[in-house]
Amino acid sequence: ASAVPFLGAHQAGITTPAQDRLHFVAFDVITKDRARLVSLLQEWTAAAARMTAGKDAGLIGAVGGMPEAPPDDTGEALGLPPSQLTLTVGFGPTLFRDAQGKDRFGIADKRPAALADLPHFAGDALRPEISGGDICVQACSNDPQVAVHAIRNLARIGMGVVSVRWSQLGFGRTSSTSRDQATPRNLFGFKDGTANLKAEDAGLLREQLWAQPGDGPDWMTGGSYLVTRKIRMLIETWDRTSLVEQEQIVGRTKGSGAPLGKRAEFDEPDFAVKGDDGEPVIAEAAHVRLAHPTQNDGARLLRRGYNFVDGSDGLGRLDAGLFFIAYQRDPRKQFVPIQTRLSRHDAMNEYLRHVSSGVFACPPGVRDAADHWGRALF
Numbered sequence: 001a002s003a004v005p006f007l008g009a010h011q012a013g014i015t016t017p018a019q020d021r022l023h024f025v026a027f028d029v030i031t032k033d034r035a036r037l038v039s040l041l042q043e044w045t046a047a048a049a050r051m052t053a054g055k056d057a058g059l060i061g062a063v064g065g066m067p068e069a070p071p072d073d074t075g076e077a078l079g080l081p082p083s084q085l086t087l088t089v090g091f092g093p094t095l096f097r098d099a100q101g102k103d104r105f106g107i108a109d110k111r112p113a114a115l116a117d118l119p120h121f122a123g124d125a126l127r128p129e130i131s132g133g134d135i136c137v138q139a140c141s142n143d144p145q146v147a148v149h150a151i152r153n154l155a156r157i158g159m160g161v162v163s164v165r166w167s168q169l170g171f172g173r174t175s176s177t178s179r180d181q182a183t184p185r186n187l188f189g190f191k192d193g194t195a196n197l198k199a200e201d202a203g204l205l206r207e208q209l210w211a212q213p214g215d216g217p218d219w220m221t222g223g224s225y226l227v228t229r230k231i232r233m234l235i236e237t238w239d240r241t242s243l244v245e246q247e248q249i250v251g252r253t254k255g256s257g258a259p260l261g262k263r264a265e266f267d268e269p270d271f272a273v274k275g276d277d278g279e280p281v282i283a284e285a286a287h288v289r290l291a292h293p294t295q296n297d298g299a300r301l302l303r304r305g306y307n308f309v310d311g312s313d314g315l316g317r318l319d320a321g322l323f324f325i326a327y328q329r330d331p332r333k334q335f336v337p338i339q340t341r342l343s344r345h346d347a348m349n350e351y352l353r354h355v356s357s358g359v360f361a362c363p364p365g366v367r368d369a370a371d372h373w374g375r376a377l378f
């Protein structure tokens with residue numbers, strides 16, 4: 001029920017032990033006025049600092065203000081504890097230049113090279129209306145009402161300056177970002193997050209997660225790049241697949257999550273071992289083989305995704321899957337090569353459809369009360 005500190009060298013919500021619930025939103029900026037955008041970012045920062053501490057979004061609060069005016073908090077989180085709420089902000093490529101190449105807010109020369117548009121991947125079935133966005137906010141909390149309240153109030157405060165482009169609810173974190181957490185399961189029923197970057201891996205976090213001095217523009221030093229992919233999982237087809245085939249597709253056992261041929265969850269996979277039939281025990285097309293750092297020049301990701309079920313699709317199937325979230329130092333060296341390999345060869349693809357995509361530059365943390373989201377950028 002406790003609060004996660006809002007201020008810090010890095011934004012909370014990245015290495016913070018993954019909470020159980022997600023509300024992720026992407027906004028389009030609808031004003032042309034740079035000053036209005038900057039003052040919104042200031043207002044948002046103040047509201048985020050209050051809400052992550054378990055307080056109302058505004059200074060007066062949901063009740064107690066002038067009866068003639070709409071309250072400065074919507075009220076549905078009154079009485080609820082902070083519930084580990086974190087709010088993590090990111091800036092998308094289109095904030096820097098619009099589709100016509102116009103420098104919208106005089107920040108085009110500050111766009112990091114690492115914030116490159118993602119290439120098209122084999123099999124992509126992306127829907128533009130639920131992809132991209134100028135600014136994103138990831139709200140994670142152990143209470144879904146607290147996460148939704150936070151996003152709702154940021155959207156309310158942003159009225160006239162931003163509009164909600166798309167948003168996504170998630171449950172059942174599909175990753176651990178700390179060794180204190182047990183590994184949860186995704187909707188294929190497999191443990192997800194076993195071989196993840198974790199908060200305790202200080203050296204690897206420096207090397208793989210946080211933008212370092214000299215990587216790009218200074219305003220991103222200490223920040224991280226976020227890739228989101230909404231991945232529909234064809235679970236009815238998966239559910240008709242045999243256990244042994246499911247395990248071969250993943251490359252791990254369903255029960256313990258151990259790599260095939262090994263005993264325990266955290267044993268290192270051995271990709272060289274062959275079975276009696278002469279075939280590799282972990283198949284060439286197995287997801288964990290293709291995604292493993294040894295196959296990708298050492299590249300790793302901090303995965304922080306959530307399951308989703310958006311009801312059913314009208315054809316008798318659940319509209320379900322994984323809202324994939326990954327943080328990294330440079331998507332050009334991490335997500336892009338890994339997903340290029342997966343999109344071509346992963347045996348799991350038969351059961352997946354990537355329907356939305358986003359890439360965002362998440363700046364370092366807010367330092368003190370005078371600092372605000374995007375201060376060093378604008």
Ligand code: HEM
Nearest residue numbers: 186190191192193194195231250288291292293322338339
């Ligand atoms: C590992 C499932 C999409 C990257 C795993 C594992 C599972 C899994 C069960 C093994 C447990 C673990 O180490 O976490 C899924 C499902 C996906 C999906 C169901 C789609 C719905 C992706 C995508 C990427 C990715 C899009 C990146 C482009 C990884 C990586 C690992 C991994 C890097 C760790 C590999 C290792 O070091 O052993 N995934 N995954 N996954 N996945 Fe995925």
